[in-house]
């Protein structure tokens with residue numbers, strides 16, 4: 001090094017005997033060395049960042065995503081591997097598939113548990129949503145309260161399961177009435193709105209202790225706009241990554257305007273419910289989830305049970321209810337749309353479901369939660385619907401909470417992460433003919449449910465952000481499927497065969513289709529079940 005400095009000194013003396021010229025040359029040389037060093041560091045850093053397709057100026061890879069971004073991501077993974085990088089507008093996004101998902105969400109759970117700082121996410125739940133909020137001590141408390149109250153009103157023990165079952169069976173009776181009326185009035189009809197209201201009513205009963213009529217315009221308006229919500233928040237939405245699109249009239253600006261409005265109205269609805277509950281609450285009787293969250297927040301605030309000093313104040317009650325009510329009704333009503341569509345697309349599978357339910361339950365009583373372990377084909381059907389449709393193909397986008405690395409690539413803090421669940425459910429090395437709908441793939445040779453295989457289906461995500469409604473959802477989908485198979489026939493309009501095409505968003509929604517519904521026997525069993533419940537309540 002000394003030798004080097006002497007040589008540079010000699011050279012400078014030779015070419016620049018004047019001190020000022022010498023200083024100038026020295027400064028230029030330093031700047032040149034600095035620039036080289038900077039380029040070298042950048043080259044090293046980019047060698048450590050994941051590979052990916054070339055991004056276009058301004059829009060990045062947005063135009064390449066097409067109408068099914070999860071398929072594009074799966075195609076890119078074949079070329080670049082399970083960890084690759086794209087650019088959406090100005091944001092770098094790392095897309096994870098295959099084994100990289102577990103490596104990120106389980107092995108480095110906290111590092112990958114954030115949510116991006118998207119403008120649209122700040123509009124959900126008046127900016128205090130847990131589902132769309134970043135990872136923090138406050139978020140941990142919020143999630144804990146939401147998770148424990150959902151459990152307390154659904155799956156925590158045999159008694160709560162029975163209470164939940166009552167809501168589901170009562171609501172299914174209403175749904176069946178509407179289905180039969182619609183069939184009588186129109187022949188074939190679109191079942192989507194009825195399914196959405198039906199699911200929303202179950203969650204409304206659990207959250208607010210109240211159900212709504214199918215004709216209630218206000219309720220239908222509040223719960224009927226999921227499509228606009230999921231298109232904005234789904235992975236690959238360009239609303240948040242090209243903010244300049246908000247400066248002039250265009251479809252994205254309109255979409256964002258609708259999103260703002262619907263979040264405001266949805267939040268006002270839940271806020272009103274919370275205020276009504278507050279006015280009538282009696283701490284000795286917890287009527288529903290809203291009461292439970294109000295009381296849990298009160299207890300946390302007074303008993304000092306926060307995590308690292310983080311406490312929820314009462315202003316977090318409406319956003320918590322907003323998260324639970326919002327997340328449950330969109331996902332479950334989408335699942336049911338697919339179930340009904342698949343029942344009419346595959347009449348043989350519909351017959352086999354009926355055959356199993358009739359054999360195990362018989363025709364003299366209704367299926368119950370306890371029948372679940374005795375109805376493996378029904379369960380296999382539900383897992384196959386979740387695998388095959390992968391109706392949440394990519395989770396809600398994540399972000400990194402610190403500088404981290406995965407698979408040898410370094411990922412800076414705040415990078416947007418997409419988790420491609422679809423890639424796991426359609427991996428040909430894991431599933432034989434993944435493109436075929438076949439519930440029997442989940443049954444072993446003795447006809448029992450293969451639990452190793454069912455746990456390989458990825459639709460509720462993994463790790464810190466794993467869905468809090470997984471157990472409730474599985475019970476509800478089981479009861480709906482078993483009860484529908486037990487109680488009615490679905491048939492398809494021969495002139496209007498439904499397709500398996502869908503609209504992309506956070507949830508994949510099947511395109512509108514029509515069905516007809518007829519009763520297998522009568523409403524007798526469902527009517528007497530509901531009368532019995534009313535008798536017990538009185």
Ligand code: HEM
Nearest residue numbers: 131324327328331392395396459460461465467468469473
């Ligand atoms: C079949 C039905 C459902 C599916 C497939 C589903 C799936 C998911 C997925 C993929 C996520 C995102 C996880 C991530 O970002 O990594 C999620 C989050 C969430 N889900 Fe579900 N979900 C369903 C039903 C429900 C229900 C019934 C509830 C409420 C009772 C619920 C409440 C939530 C909440 C609050 C979050 C946010 C969790 C967080 O950010 O920590 N979900 N769900």
